[in-house]
Amino acid sequence: MSELDFYERAKNWDFSHINMYEDCMTDWDYYGELYDHATEESRILDLGTGGGENVLKHFPKAKEIIGTDFSEEMIKTANENLKKYNKENIVFRVMDNLNMDVEPESFDIITARHTIIDAKGIYNALKPNGYLILRGVDKLDCWALKRLFGKGQAYNDPKPISFIDYEDLLDAGFKHVELIPIHMREYYKTKEDLMLLLYKAPILTDFSEVDGMKEVIPNIDESLIDKYITENTTEKGILLIRRYYGIVAQK
Numbered sequence: 001m002s003e004l005d006f007y008e009r010a011k012n013w014d015f016s017h018i019n020m021y022e023d024c025m026t027d028w029d030y031y032g033e034l035y036d037h038a039t040e041e042s043r044i045l046d047l048g049t050g051g052g053e054n055v056l057k058h059f060p061k062a063k064e065i066i067g068t069d070f071s072e073e074m075i076k077t078a079n080e081n082l083k084k085y086n087k088e089n090i091v092f093r094v095m096d097n098l099n100m101d102v103e104p105e106s107f108d109i110i111t112a113r114h115t116i117i118d119a120k121g122i123y124n125a126l127k128p129n130g131y132l133i134l135r136g137v138d139k140l141d142c143w144a145l146k147r148l149f150g151k152g153q154a155y156n157d158p159k160p161i162s163f164i165d166y167e168d169l170l171d172a173g174f175k176h177v178e179l180i181p182i183h184m185r186e187y188y189k190t191k192e193d194l195m196l197l198l199y200k201a202p203i204l205t206d207f208s209e210v211d212g213m214k215e216v217i218p219n220i221d222e223s224l225i226d227k228y229i230t231e232n233t234t235e236k237g238i239l240l241i242r243r244y245y246g247i248v249a250q251k
């Protein structure tokens with residue numbers, strides 16, 4: 001089962017049904033950066049857009065927004081979601097981030113939230129002085145949980161993904177690249193809420209190690225989850241420590 005199959009089965013990237021509360025300890029906001037850099041004349045490309053949930057709900061007014069994803073099922077969902085909004089400047093289509101087929105130098109801003117990137121492809125697609133705005137999930141995300149299970153996303157990566165993206169962007173030719181560690185605490189109301197997250201997001205899944213269908217619904221040992229919950233229950237809920245990173249890079 002490949003990463004593509006995983007997202008084809010997920011079909012959307014909507015977590016609004018999970019009862020949780022988040023507390024951000026870093027003064028950096030992905031959408032705040034997007035609003036700061038976009039104008040009504042901007043052409044924006046959103047890579048790995050999922051079911052278009054964030055483009056439709058959180059993106060600023062712009063001349064044109066193209067949301068792309070390598071999963072046809074995600075793009076189907078995005079087009080269904082688009083019908084609920086009266087937004088003619090937004091288009092969704094299938095594209096692999098690692099093989100970007102867009103006009104060179106045609107976007108003012110490229111966004112990528114929690115998805116893989118090709119730094120050179122992004123550099124080529126941006127207009128001169130254009131911006132990449134990115135948020136990623138870093139190696140130490142949910143580390144206590146991953147350590148308990150001895151596995152998970154990026155668990156065995158020798159180098160944090162944030163460093164790899166940072167260096168790749170510099171190598172691609174970006175002139176200003178800023179990398180910001182993002183520290184967040186999430187509090188899940190019940191065990192069921194935490195399980196909904198773990199069954200949907202690939203936190204305990206390492207795609208490089210996935211072998212066969214059964215691993216796609218990760219094999220989550222309930223006794224380990226119960227141990228985690230016992231050790232991490234606070235008065236605000238079940239604590240999950242998140243480690244993201246933000247990048248703003250100018251061409």
Ligand SMILES: C[S@@+](CC[C@H](N)C(=O)[O-])C[C@H]1O[C@@H](n2cnc3c(N)ncnc32)[C@H](O)[C@@H]1O
Nearest residue numbers: 007013048049050069070071096097113114115
């Ligand atoms: C974790 S979801 C994030 C969705 C959305 N950007 C958000 O922040 O909610 C990752 C998305 O990236 C897409 N994706 C993963 N690898 C990709 C690739 N090589 N090319 C295009 N999309 C990809 C997946 O299909 C999925 O929709």
